[in-house]
Amino acid sequence: MPPRNPIGHQSRLHRLAAAAATAAIVAAAPAEARVTRIVIDSVAPLAGQAIPYEQIRGRAFGELDPNDPHNSIVTDIKLGADADGKVRYETSFNLVKPVEMNRASGFLWHDVPNRGGAGTLVVEERELGDVGLRSGWQADNAGNTGIPANRAAGTNHWVAAPIAKVDGLAVTGKVFARIVNQGGAASQPLMVQANPVPYLPATLDTAKATLKTHTRETVDGVVTEGPGIAPGDWAFAKCDAGNPFPGTPIDNNPANAPGNLPVHICLRNGFDPKLLYQVVYPAHNAYILGVGMAAFRDVGAFFRHEAADDFGTRNPVAGVIKGTAVRGVSQSGNMVRQFIFMGLNQDERNRKVYDGAWPIIAGRRVAANSRWAQPDGVLELYQQGSEGPQWWVDWPDPVRKQPTGSIFSRCNTNDTCPKVIEHFGSAEVYALKLPPEWIGTAGDADIPLPRNVRRYYVPSSHHGGGAGGFTHMPAASAGPSCPGNNFGRGTLAANPVPHTEITNVLRLAMRDWVLNGTPPPPSRWPTLAAKTLVDANRKAMGFPSGVPGIPDSIFLPENFAFPVFDYDWGPQFNHAEASGVPTNVPPSIKKVIPMKVPKVDADGNEIGGVPTVLVMAPLGTYLGFNVTAEGFHRGQVCNYVGGYVPFARTRAERTASGDPRLSLEERYGSHEGYVAAARAAAEKAFAEGFLLPADRDRLIRQASESAVLR
Structure with missing residues (x-):
């Protein structure tokens, strides 16, 4: 049985927050977990504003103590530890600043990349002398968040995080993916939004997986199933007219990711555009996604608070930052909400990381702290993201029978909201x-x-x-x-x-x-x-x-206003925390929670x-x-x-x-x-x-x- 999430079965969010706060006070001495080294890979001028600016691209290396209460919130963190007990990561960053720091405003924006996307501080903010930071957080190593072969190059953002292992062997578990509105071609990729599903099959034996079809799905979750597809009629493979079924088997070796993504499904008789295809398969590269969230925290804390890394490399904005704000749009705005919920606005030395937070067009929490989560999901059927409290003050959740709590439950206990x-x-x-x-x-x-x-x-x-x-x-x-x-x-x-x-x-x-x-x-x-x-x-x-x-x-x-689904992800998943291990894949729907909408003229x-x-x-x-x-x-x-x-x-x-x-x-x-x-x-x-x-x-x-x- 997979290990239980470290906090996966507590009964109330308040009790969790209080315990974390008490542990943080006890651990008053600086913890070792932090960014230990930064590497500057390039420095280039940035045009478009009156103040001379430069753009610094680099990587940050850090370590986490799984026993530190600041980090124990991360699902599976102990399953990613090295021999010395520490969990290590590497992440990309991009820093934009005035060339002459005496012209800086003292305000730092830490922007959360959306699905690894590149970007920089907008001209209006550069004209004010602001500092812009962007760094990786999405540790699923797929598509735009894939770790490049040359880590010193590229513009997209990524986090190199460990996969979960027990006794040296990668954990396995069930993953699902869906193919919709596709026809004609013999093989199709497994995608979530615009990126590949990040998990590789543990075996290419289709008898260990299931492939079903749906003829209809309503907005309120009523599914009409179509015919199932026999294991002998499909393969984890690429195929086309010149290379027909069973095609060329995919490479499912995690050591070769992300080059072996997306996973492809090949059908003997091709895909019918009138059907939705849903595959459930055992996977074996469970990235410890919460490590990416902690890495984002550590990078923000380093550039706000530290003078230099452990090797003497100077923080380029040391001593200048007077105020900070974390900001994300859509998926990355949902990350901001999840970041605060996890208590990550307090670093390992009990310091507040961000003074402000601006989640833009983001009304939920991203799925980034459970095993096999798909952070690219957009709340289509059977996707995580609506679990647990989505509100800012303590509020009951009687419909789902979840504990009273809020996004601020943890940070309220230590004044880091x-x-x-x-x-x-x-x-x-x-x-x-x-x-x-x-x-x-x-x-x-x-x-x-x-x-x-x-x-x-x-x-x-x-x-x-x-x-x-x-x-x-x-x-x-x-x-x-x-x-x-x-x-x-x-x-x-x-x-x-x-x-x-x-x-x-x-x-x-x-x-x-x-x-x-x-x-x-x-x-x-x-x-x-x-x-x-x-x-x-x-x-x-x-x-x-x-x-x-x-x-x-x-x-x-059946057509209007997507409702919230109260899913049953299984007994090893904490539905209030959206953490732990989902074992019901896809989940059953326990309740449909209808939406309210604005009145119109x-x-x-x-x-x-x-x-x-x-x-x-x-x-x-x-x-x-x-x-x-x-x-x-x-x-x-x-x-x-x-x-x-x-x-x-x-x-x-x-x-x-x-x-x-x-x-x-x-x-x-x-x-x-x-x-x-x-x-x-x-x-x-x-x-x-x-x-x-x-x-x-x-x-x-x-x-x-x-x-x-x-």
Whole structure:
């Protein structure tokens, strides 16, 4: 039987947090676990701003003591120890700073890479003299997070972490993967989002695995199974017309990863695009993913606090940093929430690592601390990420019968909780299961925010925001691609409502809050108390019937608003912590927890949240959802992409199409009338603190220069 997670079976989060805090006080002497060495691989100038900047790429080497209470939260950490009892890692980093550090502001942003992606500090922050740090955390060694052959080269971010072993042998366990909307080709790769499933089969014997098909899956978790596929009719292999079944067997030796990924499945009769294929197989390269989370903590602590490493290599920003914030977007924003939940904002010497945290368009915790977790997952069926508390204050979870707790349960015990700013769009509500963060799993009360958290909701916007501008009729296209594992395309045009302006406001707000103690604007989001958060159906929402392109069927439970599933991952998995070892693969669904969604006005645009110019002076209906055009998910919400349905230009056009919404001419009269509405909206958003002066002026100018009603 696989070893139990070190804290996997405690009964209450408060008890865990108190025990960790007590142990941290007892262990007052500096622990040995830390970044022990940094290597600078390259230094290059960075252009684009007035202050001369340079970009330093390198690697950090560190060690963790599995017995240190700061690290024992990590699932399987003792199974990755070297002979001396320490767990070691290597991780990439990228540091951006002014060449002359006397021109630095003293503020450091530690950005969390999204699926290993490269990036740097934006020009606006470099103009302020800020320091930018980006380092690896995702230790699954696959696709964009794969460890390069030349570790001193490349731009993506990775962590070299050990795999779990018992008596020198790699542990084994069940892993699942799904292939959808694929046909024709004889073999297909096993992917999760855009990266390979990171785990290799322990054996190529398909009799030890299962391959099933589904003919249908509803949004609320009802699965219709199709025919199973006999072990002799498929193989872990690559094949094509020139190399037919059984094809060329894959290399499943962990020593050759990531070069042997993705794993491929070859079918004797090829893939049917009308079916979803689900494979469950024994794997044997269980990366200790939480080591990557701890490595990220240690890199942040090193550049904030240390003068030099153990070998005398100087910290390039030593003595300059006055305030810090960790920041992530989408998947990497979910990592920020998981990082805080695990208590990792306190380093091994009991110091706070980050003063601020900014999880952007991220309403859950990433799956990165259980064995066989898939951090690239986006909450499609049977993917982890909604387990345990997603809220910031202690709150009960009676529906799942989990202990009272919060993301802050651990850091509250030792005063290391950061100041948090979070902002979302409506796509997170409809497809990324955000509402429990606001109302819990019972969904019957608004969860209050603590004083150190601000929340901002951008109504009627899709994941990350749209391109902006004041274009009434979008160019003809096939519809936006729906994110996820080959999910499909939307029937509606892309939603243009941007997040650019709120991001510009919150960037400065975070700096001022951390450096000067200036509080950000008051939080804005839909609530039960204000009756702006309602049941997820057309009637409760007040959504108008007959809007072109939006069938009433989209609002049915089987098609709309992805719910949270209370999965049973088995007795060795801690469902409150989202840690330990899942043994029920795929899991059964114990409960379906329905979502609430924002109420809308007569046009179908959402009520509540921060003021935005396009929603206050609309050119159409802006949606946090879209409708899947074709394929396995046809007619369902098209994962987390938004949509847009323009208003008719004239009353005659509206009447001819049966559109219930007023036309542009009926609303604004003329181009000048529309510009006046956009100006009033911009002035309102500026007066309420949600628009910078430069952005206000730019939006008014763009509206004036637009072709609306010309």
